[in-house]
Amino acid sequence: MPVLAGPPDGAKMPDWVRFLGHFHPVVLHLPIGVLVLILLQELGAIFFRRLNEPRRAALFPAFFLAASAVLAVLAGFLLYHGGGFENNPTAERHLWGGLAFAVLAVLTCLARAWTAEPTSNPAIYRLLLFVSAGVMGFASHDGASLTHGETYLTDHAPDPLRKLLGLPAKKAPANQTAAKPVGDRLAYAEVVAPILELRCVSCHKEGKSKGGVKMDSYENLMKGSKGGPVLVSGDSAKSHMIGLISLPEDDPDHMPPRGVPQMTAGELLVLKWWIDKGADGTKTVKDLGPTPEVSVALEKVGPAPAPAVVSGGAPQPSPAPAAPAAAGPDAALKAAVDALTKEFPGAVAFESQQSSAVTLNAASLRGTLDDAAFAKLAPVLPHVVTADLSATKLTDQAVAALASAKNLRLIRLAETQVTDASIETLLKIPTLESVNLYGTKVTDAGAVKLAGLPNLKRLYLWQTAVTPAAIGTLKEKLPKCEIVTGT
Numbered sequence: 001m002p003v004l005a006g007p008p009d010g011a012k013m014p015d016w017v018r019f020l021g022h023f024h025p026v027v028l029h030l031p032i033g034v035l036v037l038i039l040l041q042e043l044g045a046i047f048f049r050r051l052n053e054p055r056r057a058a059l060f061p062a063f064f065l066a067a068s069a070v071l072a073v074l075a076g077f078l079l080y081h082g083g084g085f086e087n088n089p090t091a092e093r094h095l096w097g098g099l100a101f102a103v104l105a106v107l108t109c110l111a112r113a114w115t116a117e118p119t120s121n122p123a124i125y126r127l128l129l130f131v132s133a134g135v136m137g138f139a140s141h142d143g144a145s146l147t148h149g150e151t152y153l154t155d156h157a158p159d160p161l162r163k164l165l166g167l168p169a170k171k172a173p174a175n176q177t178a179a180k181p182v183g184d185r186l187a188y189a190e191v192v193a194p195i196l197e198l199r200c201v202s203c204h205k206e207g208k209s210k211g212g213v214k215m216d217s218y219e220n221l222m223k224g225s226k227g228g229p230v231l232v233s234g235d236s237a238k239s240h241m242i243g244l245i246s247l248p249e250d251d252p253d254h255m256p257p258r259g260v261p262q263m264t265a266g267e268l269l270v271l272k273w274w275i276d277k278g279a280d281g282t283k284t285v286k287d288l289g290p291t292p293e294v295s296v297a298l299e300k301v302g303p304a305p306a307p308a309v310v311s312g313g314a315p316q317p318s319p320a321p322a323a324p325a326a327a328g329p330d331a332a333l334k335a336a337v338d339a340l341t342k343e344f345p346g347a348v349a350f351e352s353q354q355s356s357a358v359t360l361n362a363a364s365l366r367g368t369l370d371d372a373a374f375a376k377l378a379p380v381l382p383h384v385v386t387a388d389l390s391a392t393k394l395t396d397q398a399v400a401a402l403a404s405a406k407n408l409r410l411i412r413l414a415e416t417q418v419t420d421a422s423i424e425t426l427l428k429i430p431t432l433e434s435v436n437l438y439g440t441k442v443t444d445a446g447a448v449k450l451a452g453l454p455n456l457k458r459l460y461l462w463q464t465a466v467t468p469a470a471i472g473t474l475k476e477k478l479p480k481c482e483i484v485t486g487t
């Protein structure tokens, strides 16, 4: 087949090729399971003669089903609790669906054993078998949505089939743009839209607008969500969507969510460039003036979407273009970050090569980062956009220094010594969108004040002294904010 098809070229392939190709992850599980089943049964027959008896041999597949379902759920449970699926209703439903399936599989196996005599009535066994299959269908659909995005199977379905399934018709392919020189392409329609289509639209479109965000048209993109615009024309650094894409991949707010194919560095570079140039809807690439790095990246991103990685999971290694000094952070900031990186390895970093936004992650400093050490970070605080300070030795005194972090969007102070006094500091940072105070000493008195953070979208108050009454007040004042209390 590789010889017949020649080198892969996503641009030339008709849609049905991709449509059928997306069934690979569905079909591939079949031979894996069946092979293991046959292998185990054969090994069993070699070592345990009794397995050769027809009654026992017939029972084996049911036993295999039950055992493998239980193993899958156990492993899934560990994966879920390993992190990265916080506030993910699909993951939660998948977990319950998987558990229900495993229980049914075990019952099916028992029923098979009870009805193994040729004279017994197989009704119960059959019923359980069919119900198991149905539950497995639901559970695996959620699992597939988590890994590949919800519409992975239907994205390239031919139009008649889409009609049958009640899906909107596909947009006409812009196939003549493939040959167009990069500079003549329309910056939105032929460059940015295909990137969003590839990485974001499966979850952000009419009828499936996760987080209230739609990105299937220029108008919808500019409209943003109920919580506000997702981009700021002319300023990618202040654009919410860029912020989310730039978060570390294991951050629960990271976009696209962990597990689905990720943006490449080139795609991100192009997206930022387009926003910085005003997020125009009609101009061509040439009109907007690409930098040399952007021109290089453009060759790779549009208009034919690169085939998405099927494996899901690992971020794609992508050639990060060398950042010219002019576009990146200024020299003083760079020097400060470099110095701090030596002192706190892995804790201080630029969000991306082109940006002067700094991320703080004290995961490797838990137990050692105290107020005195934290004071050394003062020079970079105004550039910090995300700060994970969980489980450090910091107190209210260190947090007070964060009043200068005027670009801070996310802060985690979980399991630190901070009290209500730190909330007074947080109120001075109106850019905050996500605040984690899990396992701290904050009380109602401090918590209700958080209503004064206009952009707050997520607040963790799990395992604090904050009462349901105060949570109720907060929910009233911050209707758009998701408050996680663990109950």
Ligand code: HEC
Residues within 6 Å of the ligand: 087, 148, 149, 150, 196, 199, 200, 201, 202, 203, 204, 210, 211, 212, 213, 225, 227, 230, 240, 241, 242, 244, 245, 255, 256, 257, 260, 263, 457
């Ligand atoms: C696999 C599905 C999926 C993909 C793909 C995806 N998102 Fe999301 N997105 C979500 C979900 C789910 C939410 C809601 C998150 C929440 O409210 O906790 C969301 C929310 C958002 C929000 C709003 C967050 C907020 O603060 O209210 C933005 C902006 C966003 N996504 C941008 C993007 C961008 C940009 C891409 C492409 C690079 C993308 N998403 C790809 C699932 C997805």
